[in-house]
Amino acid sequence: MVAIRSQGLAVDSAEAANLAKSMGTLVGTVGTVLFYGTATMNLLWQHLGWKAVEKGDFKRLYAVDWGFPWISHFVFSFLPTLILCKLGADAVTALKTVLPLDGIPMKTLFTVGSLLPCVGIAILLKQIVEKVTDFIPFFVGFTLAASLGLNLVASAVISLIFAVLFYEIQMAKNARGAVAATASYDDDDEEDI
Numbered sequence: 152m153v154a155i156r157s158q159g160l161a162v163d164s165a166e167a168a169n170l171a172k173s174m175g176t177l178v179g180t181v182g183t184v185l186f187y188g189t190a191t192m193n194l195l196w197q198h199l200g201w202k203a204v205e206k207g208d209f210k211r212l213y214a215v216d217w218g219f220p221w222i223s224h225f226v227f228s229f230l231p232t233l234i235l236c237k238l239g240a241d242a243v244t245a246l247k248t249v250l251p252l253d254g255i256p257m258k259t260l261f262t263v264g265s266l267l268p269c270v271g272i273a274i275l276l277k278q279i280v281e282k283v284t285d286f287i288p289f290f291v292g293f294t295l296a297a298s299l300g301l302n303l304v305a306s307a308v309i310s311l312i313f314a315v316l317f318y319e320i321q322m323a324k325n326a327r328g329a330v331a332a333t334a335s336y337d338d339d340d341e342e343d344i
Contacts, residue, residue, distance in 0.1 A: 181235070185227045192223040194270070288313065 152162070160167040196219040203211035235242050280286060288310075296306045 178235075181231070185231055189223045189227040192227065193220055196220060196223070197270075 155162060155167045155170055158166075158170065160170065196215050199219070200212055200215035203209070203215065276286075276289070291313075292306060292310055295301060295309060301309070
């Protein structure tokens with residue numbers, strides 16, 4: 152709205168709509184780059200967190216989880232936004248020409264950013280998987296999501312259904328084992344009458 156007003160355009164004109172689209176595209180592109188920059192820098196903090204866990208310094212995790220990510224957000228969110236707001240639309244256009252989407256820096260950021268979900272999945276598997284058969288629910292979930300085109304919410308609901316089923320089956324096995332243990336109890340001290 153500020154850009155449209157500064158150009159002297161009517162808000163409901165076609166020129167204003169075109170300016171809004173171009174500004175939205177530029178700002179969206181810069182925002183995406185900065186988001187992946189933040190995520191990439193947060194990997195450094197995660198590495199420090201793992202080192203702290205290995206040393207048993209669990210109090211350091213507070214800084215890793217609550218403090219250090221603010222540095223990433225300050226560097227990749229606050230400063231660029233402040234600079235771009237101060238310099239205006241010309242700075243956004245200049246940034247887009249300096250960092251084209253098909254350039255090596257942008258491709259590198261997008262590649263690293265696309266690997267971040269793999270890092271999350273690897274951390275999750277490291278925590279959960281104890282034997283080879285523990286991989287089966289993950290493979291079933293990925294197969295369902297890929298073949299049915301499910302989003303995360305639908306995948307989570309299906310996972311919840313399977314978790315409840317596995318829980319009920321395990322509880323039934325435990326109950327059957329407890330009944331079998333009490334039924335096999337034989338007291339030889341009692342006299343038959």
